[in-house]
Amino acid sequence: MRRIGVFVCHCGINIAQNVDVEELTKYAATLDGVVVAKSYKYMCSDVGATLIKDAIKKDKLDAIVIASCSPRMHEHTFREVVNDGGVNPYCLEIVNVREQCSWAHNDREKATEKAKFLVRSGVAKAKLLEPLQSSKIKVNPNALVIGAGIAGIQASLDLANEGLKVYLVEREPSIGGRMSQLDKTFPTLDCSSCILTPKMMEVANHSNIELLTYSEVVGIEGSIGNYTVKIRKKPRYVDVDKCTGCGDCATACRLKGRISSEFDMGMGKRGAAYMPFPQAVPLKYVVDASHCLFLTRGKCGDKPACREACAQKAINFDQKEETVDLNVGAIIVSTGYDLLNPEKLYEYGYANSPDVITTLELERLISSSGPTKGEILRPSNQQKPKSVTFILCVGSRDETQCTWCCRIGCMSALKQVYLLREKLGEDVEINICYTDIRSYGKGYEEFYRKVRGLKTNMFRGRPSEVRNMGDFQKIDIFDTTTNKLFEIKTDMVVLVPELVPRYDADEFARKLHLTQSGDKFFLEAHPKLRPMDTFVNGIFIAGCCQGPKDIQDTVSHASGAASRVATILSQEELEIDPIIAAVDEDICTGCGICVEVCPYEARTLNEKTKIAQVNEALCMGCGACISACPSNASIHKNFTKQQLLNMVDEIV
Amino acid sequence: MASKKRDSSSSKKHGSVLVLGGGISGIQSALDLADAGFKVYLVEHGPSIGGTMPQLDKTFPTNDCAMCILAPKLVATGRHQNIQLITYADLKAIEGKPGDFVVTINKKARSVDEALCNGCGLCVENCLVRFKPQTPEKIDAKKDLEEKDLKKIDAIIKEYGKENDSLIPIIQAINEEYAYLPKNVLKYVSQELDIPLSQVYHVATFYTAFSLKPRGKHTIKVCTGTACHVRGSPRILDEVKRCLKIEPEETTEDDMFTLETVNCLGTCAIGPVVVIDDKYFMVKPGQFEKIIHQFISEEKTPVVKEVS
Numbered sequence: 001m002r003r004i005g006v007f008v009c010h011c012g013i014n015i016a017q018n019v020d021v022e023e024l025t026k027y028a029a030t031l032d033g034v035v036v037a038k039s040y041k042y043m044c045s046d047v048g049a050t051l052i053k054d055a056i057k058k059d060k061l062d063a064i065v066i067a068s069c070s071p072r073m074h075e076h077t078f079r080e081v082v083n084d085g086g087v088n089p090y091c092l093e094i095v096n097v098r099e100q101c102s103w104a105h106n107d108r109e110k111a112t113e114k115a116k117f118l119v120r121s122g123v124a125k126a127k128l129l130e131p132l133q134s135s136k137i138k139v140n141p142n143a144l145v146i147g148a149g150i151a152g153i154q155a156s157l158d159l160a161n162e163g164l165k166v167y168l169v170e171r172e173p174s175i176g177g178r179m180s181q182l183d184k185t186f187p188t189l190d191c192s193s194c195i196l197t198p199k200m201m202e203v204a205n206h207s208n209i210e211l212l213t214y215s216e217v218v219g220i221e222g223s224i225g226n227y228t229v230k231i232r233k234k235p236r237y238v239d240v241d242k243c244t245g246c247g248d249c250a251t252a253c254r255l256k257g258r259i260s261s262e263f264d265m266g267m268g269k270r271g272a273a274y275m276p277f278p279q280a281v282p283l284k285y286v287v288d289a290s291h292c293l294f295l296t297r298g299k300c301g302d303k304p305a306c307r308e309a310c311a312q313k314a315i316n317f318d319q320k321e322e323t324v325d326l327n328v329g330a331i332i333v334s335t336g337y338d339l340l341n342p343e344k345l346y347e348y349g350y351a352n353s354p355d356v357i358t359t360l361e362l363e364r365l366i367s368s369s370g371p372t373k374g375e376i377l378r379p380s381n382q383q384k385p386k387s388v389t390f391i392l393c394v395g396s397r398d399e400t401q402c403t404w405c406c407r408i409g410c411m412s413a414l415k416q417v418y419l420l421r422e423k424l425g426e427d428v429e430i431n432i433c434y435t436d437i438r439s440y441g442k443g444y445e446e447f448y449r450k451v452r453g454l455k456t457n458m459f460r461g462r463p464s465e466v467r468n469m470g471d472f473q474k475i476d477i478f479d480t481t482t483n484k485l486f487e488i489k490t491d492m493v494v495l496v497p498e499l500v501p502r503y504d505a506d507e508f509a510r511k512l513h514l515t516q517s518g519d520k521f522f523l524e525a526h527p528k529l530r531p532m533d534t535f536v537n538g539i540f541i542a543g544c545c546q547g548p549k550d551i552q553d554t555v556s557h558a559s560g561a562a563s564r565v566a567t568i569l570s571q572e573e574l575e576i577d578p579i580i581a582a583v584d585e586d587i588c589t590g591c592g593i594c595v596e597v598c599p600y601e602a603r604t605l606n607e608k609t610k611i612a613q614v615n616e617a618l619c620m621g622c623g624a625c626i627s628a629c630p631s632n633a634s635i636h637k638n639f640t641k642q643q644l645l646n647m648v649d650e651i652v
Numbered sequence: 653m654a655s656k657k658r659d660s661s662s663s664k665k666h667g668s669v670l671v672l673g674g675g676i677s678g679i680q681s682a683l684d685l686a687d688a689g690f691k692v693y694l695v696e697h698g699p700s701i702g703g704t705m706p707q708l709d710k711t712f713p714t715n716d717c718a719m720c721i722l723a724p725k726l727v728a729t730g731r732h733q734n735i736q737l738i739t740y741a742d743l744k745a746i747e748g749k750p751g752d753f754v755v756t757i758n759k760k761a762r763s764v765d766e767a768l769c770n771g772c773g774l775c776v777e778n779c780l781v782r783f784k785p786q787t788p789e790k791i792d793a794k795k796d797l798e799e800k801d802l803k804k805i806d807a808i809i810k811e812y813g814k815e816n817d818s819l820i821p822i823i824q825a826i827n828e829e830y831a832y833l834p835k836n837v838l839k840y841v842s843q844e845l846d847i848p849l850s851q852v853y854h855v856a857t858f859y860t861a862f863s864l865k866p867r868g869k870h871t872i873k874v875c876t877g878t879a880c881h882v883r884g885s886p887r888i889l890d891e892v893k894r895c896l897k898i899e900p901e902e903t904t905e906d907d908m909f910t911l912e913t914v915n916c917l918g919t920c921a922i923g924p925v926v927v928i929d930d931k932y933f934m935v936k937p938g939q940f941e942k943i944i945h946q947f948i949s950e951e952k953t954p955v956v957k958e959v960s
Contacts (some may be wrong), residue, residue: 012773045770072724077731527714529680529721567688 002127003035005061006119007052009043009068011098018102020112024067027116031123035059044074049081056085063091063126067119069098088131090578090638095122121647128643132578137617139225140329141569142167146217149177150551151334151543151558153199158562160208164569167326168203169231170213174280175200177336178544181263181360183367183374185551186415187447193279193369200281213282218323220331220512223602223617224538225574229326235319237287237295238273242314245283249273252309254300259291261371265361267379268371273306273315278369287315330538330565333522334558335508337544340395340402340497348394348495349466354379355473356466356493359390359412366419376423378492385491387429388420389475391463395498397435402498404519407548409496410437411444414451416494421454431457431488433477441550459486466493499548512539513601521547532561536600537620540564579638580619581626583612588633594625670695670755672743675703676722679729686734694729695757696739702726793843796836804829805837814845819855823862832863868903868910870947872896873927877916880923884937888924889913891940908948 006028010016021039029037036059040048043066055061064082068074071094079089097115105111143159145152148170156166168175179185180200182192203209218230238249250256253271261270263277272292275285287295287306294300294317307315339360342350350356355378357365368374378385390413395401414437417430439448452458459479467474475488501520502508509516515523515535522541525533532540542561543554568574581602588611595603595612602618603625605611612625612633626634632641667690671682674696682694694701705711708718729735744756764775794802808825812818822845826837833856842849856862874889889900892911896904903910917925922934926943933943 012771041772042770047770073727077727526721528711528716529725563684563688567684570688 002033002063002129003059003061004031004033004063004065004123004126005052005055005059006031006034006037006065006067006123007043007048007055008037008039008097008119009048009066010039010041011069011102012041015068015098015102018105018108018111019097019115020108023112024097024115024119028065028067028119028123031120033127034065034123035061043068044077049084052078052081053085056082056087061085062087063093063129065093065095065119065122065126067095067097067115067122070094070096090132091126091129093122093126093129095119117651121650124646124650125643128640128646129638132637134575134578135616136573136575137223137225139569139571139574140227140327141165142326142328143330143332143565143569144169144227144229144326144328145332145334147171147177147333147335147543147545148175148203148211148213149334149336149543149554150179150196150199151336151545151554151561152177152332153196153203154555154558155332155334155542155562155565156203156209157199157206158559159565159569160206162562162566162570164208164566166209167328168209168211169215169217170211171216172276173214173236173284173286174276174282175203175211175213176277176279176281178360179551180277180279181265181367182363183370184415184419186411187441187443189415189418197279200279204281211282212324214286217508217511223615224568225329225617227328227331227538229328229331231324231326233322233324235289235321236284237289237292237315237317237319238285239312239314239316239319240282240284242312243284243310244312244314245275245285246311247275247285248309248311249285249287249306249315250275252305254293254305255291259288264364264371265358267357267361267364285314287317329569330540331512332540332542332558332561332565333508333512333514333534333545334542334561335502335505335545337499337548338502340500342394342495342497345395345401347465348391348463349468349473349493350495352466353468353473353493355385355491356468356495359409359416359494359496362416362494363412366416366423374423376420384424385428387431387488387490388424388492388494389431389473389488389490390417390433390494390496391466391475392432392434392496393462393498394495402500402519404498404548405438406496406499407438408499408550410434410439411441411447411550413494413496414439414448417451417454417456418447426455429457429490430455431459431490433459433461433463433475435460435462441552459488463488499544502545505545512536514539514541515599517547519547521545532557532564535620537618538568576616577621579636580616580621581614581623582635582637583614584633584635585609585611587631588612589631591630593628593630594634597624597628599624667691667751668693670753673697673703674701674729674737674739676705676725678703679725682729682735683725683732686732690734692732692735693755694735694737695741695743696737697742699740699762701729701737701739793836793839797840801837802840805840809841809844816845816847819845819847819852823852823856827862831867831869832865834866835864865901866903866907868908870908870929871910871912871927873912873914873917874900875915875917875923875925875927876913877920877923879916879920880925883923885924887937888926888935888940891937892926895941895944 008021008025010021015021025037025039028034036055038051038055040051042048064087066078075094079092082092083089095118097118101111101115142165144167145156146169148168152168153175156168159166176196179192179196185192212231214236215231215233218232221228250271250273253273256271257269259270259272260266261268272288273285289295294304339358342348342358364370365372365376376384392409392413396406396409413432420430437448439445459477460481461478463475463477465476472489472491473493477488478485505520509522513536517523522545524531524546525535532542534541540561542558543549590605590610590612592605595605600618600620602615604613606613623636626636669685669690670693671678672695674694678694679701682692686692705718705722711718738757740762741757741759744758747754808822812821822841826833838852838856839849842852856864874885874892876885893899896909896911898904898911900911900913917927919925919932924935926933926935928947
């Protein structure tokens, strides 16, 4: 028989005003199994804690019921108190008589009556509470960062500077991501690569960072503190130890200038042996296996031209795909975003004319390291345009495409207007078709005002259609500020498309068991208070894979995620909450339903015994497997069926 | 999930960090640092941490209750072994260099011993300057009324009595008198019947028979019910609008006509129906202008006579 102590808190007057605490205490003392019942003004105070500890000693208590506020508030406090007193901290039941009685009701008599019911059921449960031990797991101190855009770079540097070993995985041949494609950044007009390249170099040279470029995550196993991640390293066909980055292979490549460059968004050409951009890290060449003549047809002239040209003998067509396993304690996902393909929105005529381009394509034209060396030329005739029209919100804030706002479209277009004015002079006509200008950041509104003053024609509305008239593009737009229909004839149209999740976000989310929100971006554990956490313990998200962000927000997000990871990895051991699921092995039939319903992948079938088992590190105690189990073999520790039925019996 | 510290090279440098400002950003920074094993001093200007977030009710876009998501963090901050709270204090000076700062904090006198106070609230209840009563200045609604209006309304109120139940008949009578419900009159009614003004408005805005806006001398009702609609009432309504140059619920400039639409007048057989005051007209498109001119001329005849 349990020796139970009941402690009722007045919570100042919070509970006492609507619940007769003295009567409740007297009543509790009469309940079966209760040895002592006491009340105090503030149970959570030091005096209250001493009162509980003294009673435990004096009356030899082995289970405690505390009638006070919500367990969210002070369950943790009272567990520590009970533990100090010498009782297992899980032999504690909190009865919420503040939020559920005194705050919710005005009738003192009835509220007291309800409190009695709740205390009675709490005592009934306390009789069956089992002492639990929290288990401990060792933490692997290494971190993995997936995706080496600005978010991944920032997170890796933060972690590495804290003294932690970081594996940075990037699927492209170079790190840098979207930011490396930009010319200038708003609103300060910093040169993008001037601020990014030093960070990329720091990553390359940091002794705590191991860079795995041209590599992808294949699968993941384990749980917080101990993940094993399988990485596939694609063959580069270039020996990175020998390659000096001289570029002789690219010059010699027979396909030179014949393959559309991904980095230049198709505005420029490259060969099969190439370097994505001059500031690439690592500064090593790569052979594109899907185009290279030798690799696709087995023949490239007499001998592969690149191999002949390379003085270092770095070209190696015998390289094979490699798979490596990395052991890490925590993971940051910073896989970035894609731009919506405007071809889907036929009315904007992206597919009909080379002169209709996207904002990132224009960015490559503006960039001095881009295909036109920074000259703004119409793709159709390589002439300078006399007028340029921007169309904002392409696919954004649109019920039929993407409901959300891309957050950077307005500002990136305004920045490009500024740069075009600089490069093309006063005489060029620049039009902007916008929905709203959302210039919400620090210094953004000021930048917007500056650009408006640069002879920019602003039309508030969405064009109905962009028509290719051969020599020019015709746009009909109804301006909602003047209530007039305008017809714009323009040489170049720049579409500002929505930011969307990576094309393979679904597949990636499945691999890492991440949850996605309705828009398919990775879902954070709490939109406000846990914006970097995911529902998988030990996996964090940073940057645009969580939702559209500008560079400022991305860097903050990444530093935040790094700090969350550092908190975990700085501990040698982690304590695991023992209130989780367990399996009654005598009853379990091994049907596997619990494995299917578990959202955290914590359930597996034991290969030998064919019965279900719980990975304690992964289980979050959500209870899905408990209700799903057809044979009652799933148990929720300290929320067992018998405990709950006992509680219900006392109430009804 | 906090437990034993890792004994690595990084943890040997553990120092302490000062966080200035105990709003949600300061709280989050302090908790992250403290969880990572750093000693944190959290300095807050006000007597409690929390900042602006506890002042919010809900937070967009999820409509989470602000306090419900903040409170666990407040509690965690308060009881974290690595966090030392210094509330009701200001920064005075900073000296030194990164890694070795000396910060001077000015702690304001709380006049309450924090170690002894258990938050019972008895001091608040016994404080003499607590809850100084603040009653709004009483304004007599009578002042807003002219002598003749006052007489009329007093007569109406006298007729129906100052009971709660009399509110609707009184409002009806006022509506008959003025053709609408003037604001100052309603205020007076509320004062005389001792019914809150909000309740008077509650009644006045519920029934479509009442209007808070001044109305014309004559009311024109155009039926837009199903039967009348089928027989062409939208065209009639357009005609009326064109003739009088007003939209439904509006009054002509000369205060002669107020236009209303109604959903059925129960005389579907003669639809489309237009009612001017209490006279029913079966109107065919193009006829309304004639009807209204006739109505105006009848109205104006006595005026002309008087002048002559």
